[in-house]
Amino acid sequence: MYATTYHRPSSVDEAAALFTKGSEAKYLAGGHTLIPVMKQRLASPSDVIDLGKIKDLIGLEVSADTVTIKTATTHHDVAASGPVQRAIPALAHLASMIGDPAVRYRGTIGGSIANNDPAADYPAAVLALGATIRTNKRSIAADDFFKGLFSTALADGEIITQVAFPIPAKAGYSKFPHPASRFALTGVFVVKTKSGDVRVAATGASQNGVMRIAAIEAALKANWSPGALDSVTIPDKGLMSDIHGSSDYRANLIKVMAQRAVAAAG
Amino acid sequence: MSTVKLTVNGKAVSADVEDRTLLVNLLRDHLNLTGTHVGCDTSQCGACVVHIDGRAVKSCTVLVGQADGSNVTTIEGISKGDELHPMQAAFRDNHGLQCGYCTPGMIMSAIDIVNRYGGKLDEDTVRHELEGNICRCTGYHNIVKSVLDAAGRMRVSQAAE
Structure with a gap:
C-alpha cells in the first residue's frame, strides 16, 4: 500500500x-473494498476520509411506509434488525448473504452502492425497490443512480447520507453465490409494490452492472408466480461471460433466481 | 505518521505508526502479538480475525486509524492466566487443528458465533458461519466439533457466573 x-x-x-x-482524496466507510484495492496498489489516494465513525451516518429507521438506512450502517446491523426483518424481510435476507460474518461487521450499504460493483448485492435491492439515495447535496432516484460498472450519478466529493426504501407489498431475493467470494454470480430481487407495480433487478449478470429485467417484470405483473416465468427466455446479449459462467448460463440464472425469489416472496 | 491509542487485551497501548499501517501489522510488528496470523492478506481466509469492540473482524482489512480508540482482543487475550478459554480447551480436546495456522482466527470467529447464537447452534449453522475462515489442511470436521463442544461449555460457564 x-x-x-x-x-x-x-x-x-x-x-x-x-x-x-486532498489532491486525490477517497472516502472510506467499511473499507472492505477500498483497503484491498489500496493493498493491490490499484488505488493510491492521497487522503482517506473515514465516514464510518460519523454518528449522523449510522443507524436505521422504519416508518409505516419506508425503511431508511443511513450510509455507514453495516450489513450485520441491517441483517440483524428486527424492524427491517419485519418491514422488508428480503432486504434483511440480502444483507445476511453478503460476504461472510466478519465482512458483514465492517461493510456498509453506502460503501456498497457508491462502489457499484457489478456483482454486489445491494444495488439489486436499491433498483428493484425503487429506493431514493439521499446525499449531502440532493436526492437521486435509484433509476438514475447506477451508471454502469463501478460508476454512479454521484459527483466528485458527494457523500451518500442515507438510502430510503419504500416498503413493498411483496419482495424476494435469491442469488447464486460465487462459491469462494460469495459475490453474486447472478442475484435477482423481485418486488411487487403496494400500488401493484412489479420491479425486478438483476446483479452479477450484465456487463453494465445492475439492471432491470423488463420481460420478467411483464410476466410477473400478469401473474405473480414462479410458473409465470416458465416460458420467458432471457437473451444473453450484454451479459458477462467469464471463467465462472458463460453468458448463456447467466441468462438462465436470471430466470431461475427470479423464480426462486418470487417463491421466497410468497 | 500518527499516534494511535487503543486498548489491546485490556492494556492501554499507544503507537506512532504510518497511517497506512494495518491493524494486523500493529499487533504483530509493533506489539509482538504474533498469535494473529496473516494468511491470504485479501480478507478471505480469516487467519487474522480479532475482536474490535466485541465483533470478530479481519484485521488485515482495518487501518490502524479505524481502530483508534477501540477495544481490541486477540488470541493472546482470551485465556485467564493458565486457564484456557473454553473455545481453546474444546479445540485441544477435539483435535480441532492440524497445522494450526488458521486456528487463532477460527477461535476468534467461533467465540463470536457462540456469542451471537447462544444455545441455538447446530452443525449446519456452524459450517455456514465459518465460511469466512479457511483451513487449508481441510480439517473442518474437528473444527466444527470443537465449536459445538465449546458452545456447550460456554453456556455452562455463563450460567455459573
Missing part, C-alpha cells in the same frame, strides 16, 4: 471539506 493520510471527521460537512483539500 502506498503512503496515505488518514482522517476521521466527526461530521458530513467536515468530511466534504477535507475531500476538497
